[in-house]
Amino acid sequence: MSFEYAGATVEIVDAATILAAARVNPVELLRRATFPAPVRRATLTVSSADSPSGPRHVFVAEIRTNDDDVPQRERIRAVVLGNDPVGTLLAKRIAAGDPVTTKIVDGVGAAAVAAYKKLGLDRPSGPAAEREPGAAVLADAAAGVQAAVTYDQAGSVVRLRAEVPRDDVQPAHLEAMVKLTLQAVAELLGPEAGEQPLAGRRYVVSRETIPRVATTTQTVTLDQVGGLADVVAELRQIAVSFRHPEAMARWGARRPQGILMYGPPGTGKTMLSRALANEIGADFREIRTPEILDKWLGGSERNIKQIFRDARRYRVPTLILFDEFDSIISYAGSGGDAASQAINAVAGIFKQEMNDLIEANPNVIVVATTNFPHRVDDSLIRSGRFDVKISVPKPDEVSRAEIFRKMIAQLAAVHEEPGFTMFADGIDLAELGRLSHGMTGADIKEILRRVQLAKAMQDARTGGLVEPISQQDLVASVNDLLGPR
Structure with missing residues (x-):
């Protein structure tokens, strides 16, 4: 979406994705935007928080007329x-x-x-100085957004804060908050800046690709997935179809209701499932073997029925993951033993439940992962049940270099600060990609973990006299993990 405000052209890139990502990690916007003096910097952060009235999206804008980076x-x-x-x-x-x-x-x-x-010359001049410290309100009546505005004692920092219930938040709320932020900027510029104080400027509002908080499996996003460009692109398309049911309805299109991801262990199938849920802004429900298979007669069938009965009641977007799918409902063969009969019964019920799940509850999408796709009966994963089948291979040399790049960038964004450099200059990603032949993303994560641990132990022994992680450190860790050759 794009619009004009105070003479500036503003483009918001995929507002629905920004709001979905903010459910998991704070999303920082406008960090690189430049404004006329005296405004030095303006940022807008969208995050999620729980409150007594339920989960909410929180919008916080901060506008500075001083430069905090200079002591x-x-x-x-x-x-x-x-x-x-x-x-x-x-x-x-x-x-x-x-x-x-x-x-x-x-x-x-x-x-x-x-x-x-x-x-008395230390007091700020201009519009900000004319305001008494305290609070005011800026509002966008059309979107129903009210932002509380506070000013610091010096008048050099203005903060806007608004909250919207998570279930009600829409792209229009983000657009309104961007407009209120620019309105506050325009007020700080003062009447001398004219009626179009931001004339000729263009602002692109898009999410930062590297969050400045530690990423866990639960908070990973598709932006942070390295080395699987084709897989990520396909998952993004699925996320778009999930987030825009009105477009699907307009064309009579049916989005995928089931996705099967298969490939070797450690290639990131479960991580990709989490990332897809976060891209959609969906709750994540993981089903494991012990939740279904029961030693008592009829117990397994009851369990699978209950899982789908619950799925039909979800009122918020939900991704259901059947991890290690083959161990849950793979056919045991035509044997007449009780175990084979139980597994076959579970598989039969699973097929029946998947037939109309999307019609019963369009808020639900099912993902199944397996290391052994040949163990899963074709009738279970036919089109109409699992419409999309994605192979997740081991990364090639270029992909491994990309995984190193993204993991290193994330670690640096989280841990580096003034006076502390985590990684030395001159890291040769291409060499790391070449040396780590046959490794998966999980292996690369372990390589970095070992180097971090070694540096931390050295730091503990020497009291901080430690060089940043070098190319030699990373190469040694790669060779250590590969073992004797």
Whole structure:
């Protein structure tokens, strides 16, 4: 969707996906956007939170007219030193560690700050300064969004916060919050900026691909899946069909109700199922063998019926995963023993229940994963029950390099901070992809875990005197995991 606001062109890329992803991880928007002075930075974060009235989507915008990335001492020094030749000379001496020059300049700066405060010159000017610290409200009546607005004591930070019940949230709410954020920016620019203060600017609102929180199996997104471009593309299409039932109805189209993913162990089938659920914004329900198979006569049949009975009652989008599908309902053959009869009975009930599940509850999608597709009877996974069958292979050399890249980028985004670098420059991803022949994504994750553990133990022993993870460290870990050759 796109719209015009305050002279700027705004494009929101797949708002439904942003809202779905925010159910799992906070989604940061507008981080790279630039605005006219005095606005330094504006961000909009969409997240999910529980409240006594139920789960809610939380929209928080923060607009700054100062630069928090520059320490106050550095800003004072910049003012005191200026750009003249003397200031340049003094700056060079400070950079060289001259203690006398540093003390003199900092002393002058402290005196200047004290004088500014005494004269009242430290107070901000412009529209933000005219507001008393406290709260106000900005609202978009059309979307029904009300954002509480708070200002800090200095008037340099403005925050907007709005909440919408999760079951009611729509792309229109995100659009409204973006407009309210830009409205707050325009107010900070003041009347002198004119009626179109953002004229000529273009803002693209899309989710950040690398969340700055530690990713778990439960919170993984399709953006973070590396090395399976074709598989990810197909799952994205399925997610789009799930999130837009009105388009499906308009064309009389039927989205897939069942997906079978098969491939070697460790290739990420369960992770992909989780990522698909998060892409859709669906609850995740995993069914394992002990939940179905029962040693008592008739127990297994009752269990599978109950699982589907519950599925027909779900009122929110839900992905049901039958992990290790072959162990749950693979045919034991034509034997007359009780075990074979029980498994065959479960398989028969499963087929019956899948026949009309999507008509009974369009909120549900079923995913089954297996390492041994040949053990699953063809009648169970025919089209109409499992419409999509996806092979998840071991990654090739290029894909392994991509998995390394995404995993390293995620670790750096979460753990690196000023003064701490986790990975050294010059990491050769192509070499890592070549050396890790035959490995899966699970193996690559283990390679990084071992290197992280080794560095942490070294840090514990030396008190922090540890070099960043290097190419040599990663190569050694790859060879260690491969073992003798």
